Amino acid sequence: MASPTEQFAITPLSGPLFHISNAPIAFTNSAAFMVAVVLIVVVFCLTTSARPSLVPGRLQNVGELFYEFVANTVRQSAGHDAMGFVPFVFALFSFVLVANLLGLLPYSFTVTSHIIVTAALSLLVIGTVIVYGFAKHGVGFLKLFVPSGVPGWLLPMLVVIEVISFLSRPISLSVRLFANMLAGHIALKIFAGFVTSLLAAGFWSVLSPLPLLLTVALSALEMLVAVLQAYVFAVLTSIYLHDALHPGH
Amino acid sequence: MDPVAAKYIGAGLACLGMAGAGIGLGNLFGQFLSGSLRNPSAADGQRPTLLLGFALTEALGIFSLLIALLLLFAV
Numbered sequence: 001m002a003s004p005t006e007q008f009a010i011t012p013l014s015g016p017l018f019h020i021s022n023a024p025i026a027f028t029n030s031a032a033f034m035v036a037v038v039l040i041v042v043v044f045c046l047t048t049s050a051r052p053s054l055v056p057g058r059l060q061n062v063g064e065l066f067y068e069f070v071a072n073t074v075r076q077s078a079g080h081d082a083m084g085f086v087p088f089v090f091a092l093f094s095f096v097l098v099a100n101l102l103g104l105l106p107y108s109f110t111v112t113s114h115i116i117v118t119a120a121l122s123l124l125v126i127g128t129v130i131v132y133g134f135a136k137h138g139v140g141f142l143k144l145f146v147p148s149g150v151p152g153w154l155l156p157m158l159v160v161i162e163v164i165s166f167l168s169r170p171i172s173l174s175v176r177l178f179a180n181m182l183a184g185h186i187a188l189k190i191f192a193g194f195v196t197s198l199l200a201a202g203f204w205s206v207l208s209p210l211p212l213l214l215t216v217a218l219s220a221l222e223m224l225v226a227v228l229q230a231y232v233f234a235v236l237t238s239i240y241l242h243d244a245l246h247p248g249h
Numbered sequence: 250m251d252p253v254a255a256k257y258i259g260a261g262l263a264c265l266g267m268a269g270a271g272i273g274l275g276n277l278f279g280q281f282l283s284g285s286l287r288n289p290s291a292a293d294g295q296r297p298t299l300l301l302g303f304a305l306t307e308a309l310g311i312f313s314l315l316i317a318l319l320l321l322f323a324v
Contacts, residue, residue, distance in 0.1 A: 005322045176308040179315040186318055225304075232304040 004189035008113055008182070030117075033109045037102060041094045066094075070234060077238035078245065085241050088128070092121060093234040100181065100226035104219070113181040115174060122173035125237050133244035144247040173236055180229050184222045191215045256320050263317040270310025277302050 013032060016024030048063025056064055070090045074082055096112060103110025111117055133141035145162040146155070194211035198204060281299050285292030 003322065175312065175315075176305075179311045180308060183311045183314045183318060186322075225307075228300055228304045232301060232308075235301055 004186045004193065007109070007185060007189065010114075029109050030111060030114065033099070033102065033111050034117075037095060037098045037111060040098050040102070041091075044094075073231070073234055074238045074241075077235055078242040082238065082241050082245055085238070089234050089237050089241075092125070092237060093230055096121070096177065096233050097227065097230035100230055101223075103181065103185070104222060104226060110181050110185060112177055113185060115178040118174040118178040119170070121177075121233075122170045125173065125240060126170045129240050129244040132241075133247060136244070137247055141244075141247050144243055148248065169240065173233070177229050177233055180225055184218075184225055188215060188218055188222065191218060256324060260317040260320040263313050263320060266313025266316075267310040270306055270313075273306040273309070274303065277306055 010028050010030050012024075012026035012028050014027040016026045018025050045063065048059050048066075050059075051057075052060060067086075067090060070093050071083070071086050074086050074089050078085065099111040102108055103113065130141075133144070137143075145159050145166065147158055147162065150158055191211045191214050195208050195215070198208040198211065277299070281292075281295070285295075
């Protein structure tokens with residue numbers, strides 16, 4: 001039986017295109033699925049906004065719902081003055097959402113189940129927060145690490161804790177998404193493996209529908225998790241952007 | 250100790266961390282239910298917060314499951 005981790009294997013679809021210090025860079029299945037994700041999002045946005053009218057039709061309604069959902073999330077978690085970041089959060093949200101959902105199809109590849117992808121996304125978020133925070137507030141951005149209204153003797157300790165909590169954000173943001181996808185897909189494969197091993201077990205094969213039912217239930221849970229993790233990624237991004245806009249507590 | 254045995258024992262121990270996530274999720278949904286039965290009209294507005302809390306709490310359980318899976322398949 002194939003190992004449950006085989007589904008995450010990255011295989012080159014082309015020969016090496018070029019080399020970076022002797023490491024061959026090829027067009028892999030991961031890259032192919034990322035291109036597919038971006039294509040799906042772009043085609044969706046283009047078709048839903050192809051013929052905009054004041055009274056939206058069915059397609060335009062779907063697109064507007066999607067966009068306003070992200071806009072409301074940003075407004076609630078980051079405030080009105082963060083509305084300039086809506087396209088950024090929308091791009092992140094739609095990329096993660098479509099990548100998660102595409103990975104649920106059998107025989108497909110989950111882009112977000114690799115920590116290098118989610119780490120790149122979360123470093124982009126944290127980099128945006130740091131660069132924008134310093135550009136907008138200058139040194140005042142460092143007030144983020146100094147909570148107001150604390151007794152002086154407690155302050156040095158709290159500053160250290162705040163710095164550590166800020167530095168652990170990209171780690172928790174990336175590991176949360178990656179671990180959810182990885183663990184969910186491995187659990188699906190393990191329960192699917194129970195079906196085949198029970199079928200080969202003689203009399204006890206009458207029990208084989210049970211893990212099959214569990215696989216169906218787990219698929220439903222994975223669908224929820226795929227959407228929820230994309231939403232959580234967007235919400236946490238807006239919360240971190242709120243810190244960049246209002247560093248004082 | 251046999252390293253393979255230690256690996257499997259470690260994977261089992263890592264799964265204990267999921268107990269914390271279970272307590273947290275039970276607490277989360279229980280408190281939401283008791284709150285929303287007291288004031289049903291306010292429950293709908295708090296559903297996104299509930300789901301956000303669910304995802305954040307569940308992720309911590311997944312972290313310990315991840316350690317177990319790493320021990321089983323990657324080490």
